[in-house]
Amino acid sequence: MSDLEQRIRRLEDIEEIRKLKHYYYARCIDRMVCLRDEAAISETVTRLADDVVIDFTSLPVRKGKEAAARFFREDVPNWLSWCQHRVMNEVIEIQGDSAQAVWYFDCPAVFRRGTAAGFKGSGLVAGRYTEEYIREDGVWKWKRITAHLDVSHKLKNAFEDAKFVQENR
Numbered sequence: 001m002s003d004l005e006q007r008i009r010r011l012e013d014i015e016e017i018r019k020l021k022h023y024y025y026a027r028c029i030d031r032m033v034c035l036r037d038e039a040a041i042s043e044t045v046t047r048l049a050d051d052v053v054i055d056f057t058s059l060p061v062r063k064g065k066e067a068a069a070r071f072f073r074e075d076v077p078n079w080l081s082w083c084q085h086r087v088m089n090e091v092i093e094i095q096g097d098s099a100q101a102v103w104y105f106d107c108p109a110v111f112r113r114g115t116a117a118g119f120k121g122s123g124l125v126a127g128r129y130t131e132e133y134i135r136e137d138g139v140w141k142w143k144r145i146t147a148h149l150d151v152s153h154k155l156k157n158a159f160e161d162a163k164f165v166q167e168n169r
Contacts, residue, residue, distance in 0.1 A: 013094045016140045017133055020047060021103060025145075026085035032072060033080045045069045049134050049141045057127070057149035083109035087129065097135040098143070104128055105147075108155070119154045126151040 001009070024047045028040040045065065054062040054071055062071045085107045092101040106126040113120050127150035132143040 010094055013099065013135075013140070014092045017092050017094075017099055017101060018090065020133070020140055020142070021087055021090070021101070021129075021131075026087050029072065029076065030084055033077050033083050036077060041069070041073050044072065047139070047141050049136065049143045052142050053144045053146075055145070056147040079112055081110045081112050083107050099133040099135075099140070101131050101133070102128055103131070119152070122155040124151070124153050124155055125149055 024044045028037070028044040031037040031040040032044075045068070048065045048068050050065050051063070052065055052068050054068045059075075062068050085105060087103045087105045089104040090101055093099060104126075105128070106124060108122075108124050110122055111120050128148045130144075130146045130148065133140050134143045135141075
């Protein structure tokens with residue numbers, strides 16, 4: 001492979017990992033929580049390695065695809081009634097068929113019950129995701145998702161009545 005082909009491949013890999021995070025994670029997590037969208041859940045689960053590890057601040061570590069699927073399908077929607085992830089400022093490093101990334105996030109949300117954030121109702125959580133990826137059969141998948149909660153803040157009635165609006169008219 002020429003130098004130019006290697007550089008293009010690296011850029012394509014970085015873009016695929018961005019899509020993984022933005023489309024399969026942020027978009028689908030929000031749809032899972034707001035709509036209990038089974039298609040979004042199933043689609044996201046296909047992008048998890050069989051031995052994936054999910055580790056969120058103050059929550060039990062989930063190991064394996066089935067435990068991770070239950071986490072996204074059951075636990076997250078039971079804690080949140082509404083959320084809107086914003087992931088940004090990523091730094092992605094590619095090493096062949098593996099990669100690592102750090103992403104900053106903020107997420108306004110409505111908590112159904114007291115959680116690791118420590119409150120019920122409207123709030124804002126923010127922090128960093130550190131993630132590991134593996135390319136399997138030409139497809140990038142999560143090997144590990146670690147969420148470091150840096151900030152949790154109660155917002156008095158800011159999003160209490162938030163609803164997911166699917167159409168603009």
